[in-house]
Amino acid sequence: MLVKVFGASVQGLSALPVTVEVNASRGIKFFLVGLPDNAVKESHERIVAAIENSGYRFPTKQIVVNMAPADLRKEGAGYDLPLAIGILAADEKVSLDKLERTMMIGELSLDGTLQPVKGALPVAIKAREMGFENLIVPEQNVREAAVVNQLKVFGANHMNQVVRFLNGEDVLQITDVDTRAEFYAQQSNFDFDFADV
Amino acid sequence: MIGPPGSGKSMMAKRLPSILPPLSLSESLETTQIHSVAGKLNQDCSLIAQRPFRSPHHTISQVALVGGGQNPQPGEVSLAHNGVLFCDELPEFSRSVLEVLRQPLEDRQINISRAKYSVTYPCSFMFVASMNPCPCGYYNHPQKACVCTPGQIHRYLHKISGPLLDRIDLQIEITPLSFEELSRTAPGENSATIRERVMRARQIQEQRYAGCQGVHCNAQMNSRMLRQYAALDEQSTEMLRSAMTRLQLSARAYDRILKVARTIADLEGCENVLTHHLAEAIGYRNLDRDDWAERG
Numbered sequence: 001m002l003v004k005v006f007g008a009s010v011q012g013l014s015a016l017p018v019t020v021e022v023n024a025s026r027g028i029k030f031f032l033v034g035l036p037d038n039a040v041k042e043s044h045e046r047i048v049a050a051i052e053n054s055g056y057r058f059p060t061k062q063i064v065v066n067m068a069p070a071d072l073r074k075e076g077a078g079y080d081l082p083l084a085i086g087i088l089a090a091d092e093k094v095s096l097d098k099l100e101r102t103m104m105i106g107e108l109s110l111d112g113t114l115q116p117v118k119g120a121l122p123v124a125i126k127a128r129e130m131g132f133e134n135l136i137v138p139e140q141n142v143r144e145a146a147v148v149n150q151l152k153v154f155g156a157n158h159m160n161q162v163v164r165f166l167n168g169e170d171v172l173q174i175t176d177v178d179t180r181a182e183f184y185a186q187q188s189n190f191d192f193d194f195a196d197v
Numbered sequence: 198m199i200g201p202p203g204s205g206k207s208m209m210a211k212r213l214p215s216i217l218p219p220l221s222l223s224e225s226l227e228t229t230q231i232h233s234v235a236g237k238l239n240q241d242c243s244l245i246a247q248r249p250f251r252s253p254h255h256t257i258s259q260v261a262l263v264g265g266g267q268n269p270q271p272g273e274v275s276l277a278h279n280g281v282l283f284c285d286e287l288p289e290f291s292r293s294v295l296e297v298l299r300q301p302l303e304d305r306q307i308n309i310s311r312a313k314y315s316v317t318y319p320c321s322f323m324f325v326a327s328m329n330p331c332p333c334g335y336y337n338h339p340q341k342a343c344v345c346t347p348g349q350i351h352r353y354l355h356k357i358s359g360p361l362l363d364r365i366d367l368q369i370e371i372t373p374l375s376f377e378e379l380s381r382t383a384p385g386e387n388s389a390t391i392r393e394r395v396m397r398a399r400q401i402q403e404q405r406y407a408g409c410q411g412v413h414c415n416a417q418m419n420s421r422m423l424r425q426y427a428a429l430d431e432q433s434t435e436m437l438r439s440a441m442t443r444l445q446l447s448a449r450a451y452d453r454i455l456k457v458a459r460t461i462a463d464l465e466g467c468e469n470v471l472t473h474h475l476a477e478a479i480g481y482r483n484l485d486r487d488d489w490a491e492r493g
Contacts, residue, residue, distance in 0.1 A: 010234055012316030013230050013316070073313065116236075116240075117236075118233070118235065119233055119236075121229055121230050121233035121234075122230055122233060122234060143242065144243055147226070147229065179243055180222070182243060183222065183244050183246045184246075186247065187219045187246045187247065188219070189247070190212075192211050192388075193215060194209075194212045194385060194386060194387060194391055195386065195388065196385075
């Protein structure tokens with residue numbers, strides 16, 4: 001079965017959408033194509049461990065993963081989450097309802113918890129620009145991504161939460177920050193004052 | 198800022214963000230994006246509300262300062278975007294590191310090119326530096342004697358290259374305070390009052406440049422606008438001419454003196470640039486005089 005999951009790559013100050021296509025067919029091999037760098041290639045081992053330790057089984061099928069656009073170098077560990085979700089979805093463990101309206105980034109630990117990534121804000125800006133409805137980021141990044149309005153930003157601690165959310169079994173808390181109020185409140189809050197000089 | 202140890206250079210620099218006009222939402226978004234890409238955002242903060250203040254240690258490398266690396270990351274100049282970059286002990290920075298500052302200071306953005314791709318990071322920052330006048334630190338001190346030879350002093354000051362110095366608009370000498378002045382309990386002017394004055398001047402500028410696209414403050418004026426908005430009367434022109442020849446100032450310094458004079462006039466609420474505004478602006482180019490070290 002072929003599924004598509006959306007991630008993003010940060011180039012300079014802007015983000016580019018990256019489509020993670022996963023196909024599962026008969027066989028037992030794993031291929032990762034689409035110019036991944038070392039951190040992304042290594043994600044295979046992380047994802048296998050994370051999936052097994054989260055109570056799912058890594059599918060015993062031939063898995064082909066393509067990350068498009070193929071000429072863009074994929075760096076960093078932010079693709080772990082879309083890859084893992086894509087593999088589970090190809091194994092029909094995740095429903096496809098929300099997948100195409102959702103962008104996600106996140107690094108996985110071996111036990112399936114999500115680790116923070118760099119550049120969550122540019123990704124959120126891009127997600128809104130592309131018309132995505134949801135953005136899933138690690139809990140630690142949620143406040144910086146939530147700056148962007150007209151986008152539902154969800155923070156997750158564990159891969160399980162993301163799977164249950166996509167399956168509609170559980171809801172994730174939408175993080176909504178009143179950025180303006182917070183921004184203006186902190187604006188004249190200084191530690192130092194010229195009166196002391 | 199140039200002055201002996203303990204005269205309050207760093208203290209003043211640290212308080213600088215508190216008198217700058219507050220960040221606008223769009224400026225804050227730019228700065229937050231850079232910090233987000235660099236992974237330097239605090240977990241519980243969303244938008245950066247205050248102008249950043251970066252003070253890298255003087256052992257910093259070129260790449261760390263302007264950005265770069267295998268996957269180009271923003272450097273200190275970009276992290277200081279819309280804020281202040283403070284270089285304490287300027288002559289201690291390695292020469293090559295200081296020279297890379299020249300282009301970003303002028304262009305307000307930095308282009309990092311690698312074989313496969315190039316990225317541009319904005320870096321519109323205010324550059325503030327402090328230094329001692331000589332290796333021992335007490336040259337020109339009212340009480341303490343300096344133990345450096347003229348050669349040493351000369352070498353020390355010449356660690357800052359001419360082109361970099363040319364880009365520093367305000368060069369001020371700081372003298373230490375006496376005990377009486379220090380122990381006086383009356384507090385100085387607080388930041389909020391100063392900030393209000395700065396914002397008033399900014400407002401005047403906003404109004405003046407309302408018709409010009411992309412120009413919001415005096416620093417962004419081009420030379421044509423400079424002639425229009427910072428026109429000098431005859432007496433001032435004469436003063437500037439003599440200052441230019443005496444101090445052998447560059448064309449860039451000429452433009453910058455006019456901009457500083459315009460700003461001083463705005464702070465006072467004057468419509469035209471007057472002679473004393475210009476005199477003050479020229480006075481801020483202390484170090485441009487070749488004989489700073491010999492003057493005594």
